[in-house]
Amino acid sequence: MAYIRCPVRPYIPNPLRCFQCQRYGHSKNVCRGQPTCPRCGESGHDSVDCTKKEQCLNCKGDHPAYSRSCPTWITEKEITAVKIKEKISYPEARRVVLSRTPVSGKSYASATRKSTSDKSIQCDSITDTISDSSIPTKPVVLLPSKNNSPPRTKVIATPLSKSPPAKKK
Ligand SMILES: [Zn+2]
Ligand SMILES: [Zn+2]
Numbered sequence: 635m636a637y638i639r640c641p642v643r644p645y646i647p648n649p650l651r652c653f654q655c656q657r658y659g660h661s662k663n664v665c666r667g668q669p670t671c672p673r674c675g676e677s678g679h680d681s682v683d684c685t686k687k688e689q690c691l692n693c694k695g696d697h698p699a700y701s702r703s704c705p706t707w708i709t710e711k712e713i714t715a716v717k718i719k720e721k722i723s724y725p726e727a728r729r730v731v732l733s734r735t736p737v738s739g740k741s742y743a744s745a746t747r748k749s750t751s752d753k754s755i756q757c758d759s760i761t762d763t764i765s766d767s768s769i770p771t772k773p774v775v776l777l778p779s780k781n782n783s784p785p786r787t788k789v790i791a792t793p794l795s796k797s798p799p800a801k802k803k
């Protein structure tokens with residue numbers, strides 16, 4: 635518990651996904667990529683016309699690029715959180731997150747549990763997880779109500795501190 639620090643809770647926006655090339659970390663306005671279908675990851679058609687099998691171009695999973703269960707999306711979410719909390723640039727934050735998330739066949743969830751430094755990220759992620767309710771397998775670290783950093787962003791943090799983590803999936 636001593637490791638959990640949420641001194642401030644800045645608003646962590648969702649990862650920025652380019653609506654043109656579907657990659658993360660830049661916006662359409664500065665995109666130098668191809669217009670790409672978010673459903674199947676191929677260029678040359680719009681997603682409304684798409685009849686192909688869904689394939690995420692970021693992780694090659696069988697979901698569209700905008701899926702909230704995409705591992706890339708979840709990683710990008712972490713990067714965004716680190717970027718804001720540490721006040722560093724996106725490339726730096728990306729390096730931090732990727733360096734502590736082993737990609738060698740380990741699931742994201744098991745990687746998350748390994749280090750305490752991740753917990754500080756999850757503090758912020760919790761509020762987002764509630765509003766999205768679509769990030770799977772995150773171990774939820776709930777602070778006891780006696781913590782000295784009262785949540786100031788969202789009201790839902792208060793009832794949450796009474797519920798056991800098992801309530802959420
Ligand atoms: Zn782009
Ligand atoms: Zn398509």
Ligand SMILES: [Zn+2]
Nearest residue numbers: 690693695704
């Ligand atoms: Zn994906």
